[in-house]
Amino acid sequence: MCTVTCIASINIAVIKYWGKRDEMLILPVNDSISATLDTEHLHAKTTVMTSPTFKEDRIWLNGKEEEIKNPRLQNCLTQIRKRARNSNQWKVHICSENNFPTAAGLASSAAGYACLVVALAKLYQIEDDITSITRSGSGSACRSVMGGFVKWCMGSESNGADSIAKQIVPASHWPEMRILILVVNDAKKKISSSIGMKRTIETSDLMQHRLKHVLPNRVKIIEQAIIEKNFKTFAEHTIKDSNQMHAVCLDAYPPIVYMNDVSHTIINLIHAYNEAVNEVKVAYTFDAGPNATLYLLEESVPEFVGVLDHFFPPGINSEQYRKGLTFREVINSQELFNKINATRQAPGTLKYIIYTKVGNGPKYLQDPNDHLLNKEGLPI
Ligand code: DP6
Known part of the structure; x- marks a missing residue:
């Protein structure tokens, strides 16, 4: 019998x-x-276990047994077994859960698959690149x-061999970088x-323009901005790329709309705030849903959260409202609020906010108490 438990976090794309x-x-x-965000606040946790007594591969997600025949899951399992350095042919049991609500519309599948493959890679002793399996x-x-x-x-190869992920810089390169996730009701x-x-x-049609004329340059610029820790350039291109993704969605036929009115109000507030302070201090980005992820530097957090609380007052459950890291609170001047050309929203327009930072990637948990499967290979 062999058991591995690991945690992995979601990532938020800027391109x-x-x-x-x-x-x-x-x-x-x-x-x-x-x-990649810190595993502390938003992670998937996965235990994988093999044993000669297991009759079939099985998977439990967030407490419920799911179909192991899911083609994407099978893709990962097949490739892992092909690459395995040990000849372990035993069946595998997988148990995975998120420490954040899946319904919040955060990129839970990214954390889930990364965690699964990282755990399986250890179980099957795979040492070379596993990002193509995760993909x-x-x-x-x-x-x-x-x-x-x-x-x-x-990548350019048709079998995908060169379509892999690589680290540009570790989290320690830009330790001041912070992330605020605004979960929209x-x-x-x-x-x-x-x-x-x-x-x-x-x-x-717009998508062709994005691919040919925008992205090749934008990728280079933002990569350089990260290396040079140039927040202004990083933020401007992050904002533009999010807007362009949603523009090509709107250009699809029939159009696809992921953002809602609240998302647009958040966008307005951030542009109005950056304008009021005469500096690009906050960048926003949206994935396939209405929630906003903001990138900002640690020094900007207290003032900006004060602004956010003013324009998006928390609902009744305010103790449940702020999750993640803590920070030094400041009281902003009325003068700053007056300078920001935005409208105050009804309390509770945002469900909650998560304050976090860039993380170090997946982590193996050595303590047997962390396993999600018991000795019989069933969820604990
Ligand atoms: C908007 O990775 O969820 O978050 O490959 O079909 O599983 P599949 O898609 P998925 O797409 C994520 C898209 C995005 C942008 C991003 O994360 O880069």
């Missing part, structure tokens, strides 16, 4: 992966760049296999990113 050139292998049409579970997951700022190179069922990407590639 979006949007569009596949091969849907089966999950090969993207562009390079993308993200930061075949969910594209963006390959960027969560390592910490810091990460680039997923699209939203009940709408959204179009999955896979369907959204496919429709965009097939029907958007």
